[in-house]
Amino acid sequence: MRLIDRIILTLHMFISLAFAVGLIVLSSGLVPVDKMTPWLAMLPGRWELVLGGAIFFALSVRLLFAAFGGKKARQLLIATSDDGAVTMQLDALEALLESMAKNTRGVKRVRVRIEQVEEKLQVNMRLDVTPECSLPEASRWLKERAREQLLHIVGFELGRFDLAVRGITMEDKQKNRVE
Amino acid sequence: MEDKELTGASPEQEDVGAVKIADEVVSIIAGLAATEVAGIAGMSGGLVGGIAEMLGKKNLSKGVKVEVGEKQAAVDLYVIIEYGSRVPDVAIRVQENVKRAIETMTGLEVVEVNVHVQGISFSEADKGEERVR
Known part of the structure; x- marks a missing residue:
């Protein structure tokens, strides 16, 4: 719940x-x-x-x-065997990647969308960054972390990784006041 | 609560009586067996489970749906796993543990145990800030 x-x-x-x-x-x-x-x-x-x-x-x-009611939960079929099937809600994986991204310095307000394309997972990540964030490094870092997490947790490879930076936020600067 | 009567008694034991097992009993066995497995943070109960817990009722069959026949049972489990666990590995252990528990305690043949992961649970230690290199 x-x-x-x-x-x-x-x-x-x-x-x-x-x-x-x-x-x-x-x-x-x-x-x-x-x-x-x-x-x-x-x-x-x-x-x-x-x-x-x-x-x-x-x-x-x-x-x-x-x-x-509500939207039917999007499920990822992870495995099937004689003992039964194993599925996972995609929004749980999305929440995991959002949490991982939010804990990355310089990254704020993250939204993730995951789709299964054949045997791989496609990740679309939208976020805001702070001014001191290096976008090339951050995008490489986030992509590698997403790849590791998806492979480790559900055993799926990362296919396409799309990152969209929506804007720059000044939140960190506002918090760190010089005394 | 619907009771299911086991009819597997041999002819010479018919006068001993019948064994009835409520569906909820099978649910509780499955729920307890699932939560014993390392990597399972808990069961996912949805809105009804949330209401029951708010009213103070500990719901041992939360997150479990069972279909019980005369001699067989099928189980659907809705679980939350711990961050860092591998879903395929944890799910296999859950399936084995639940199947063993139900078959041992009730004598029913478990035809399938479906595991549905509804969420991932983070501990406080997992929420530390990472640095971009």
Whole structure:
């Protein structure tokens, strides 16, 4: 379960809990309905309640989407044998290469896309760099690391490696202030 | 929970009774056998598994789907592997361990164990910064 889905699920459960408590309180008569009427009369026209309802609706749809729908996960068939098949989700490999690239000095905001082409894997990497990053060295480094990781982890050779530098970011410079 | 009745008893043992094994039991055996293998960080449970864990229920059959017949079983495992492990090697060990565990404990013939790797788990030590040379 992805982290964002866990966070959404937690928020959704707290909101649902509040609704459930409200429903129990109202229907059991713990709070007289006539005391609720002035409050209910204030609801129309409250933009913040509309916003809250819309957010709750969006959270619910997101959870339904995560549970029952969404894009079919792209799978890589690694091996088959008499004992069964071994597959791996391509987005797990993509996350691995993104993590590897992000931990490389001078490389920021990485997005990776992997496709299987015949018996090899094709990698498309898009990233931002900082001003001090040497692009030829970085691209060689990233390509070699990607080749090593794919061969070691899933046993597939790297086919084509496309690297696109989207832009230059000044993040590192902003962090390192001279005192 | 659906129970499956084993009908492999010999004629002279029929009066002893029948052995029933719930599907969830086979799932738990498979899940435990899979997580024992070095290189497996855990099982991937998806949204339903996440809800169950949030409610405090330890789900030993998380990430496991089984199809149990009268004498055979097929297993699908959804796993997360540790960074640095080779998927083909780990998967073979998982298949062997799960098959052995189910066949030993239940007597069912395991016809296939499919391993689906859903993610890779990093330890803190694996997240160090690398330098470009």
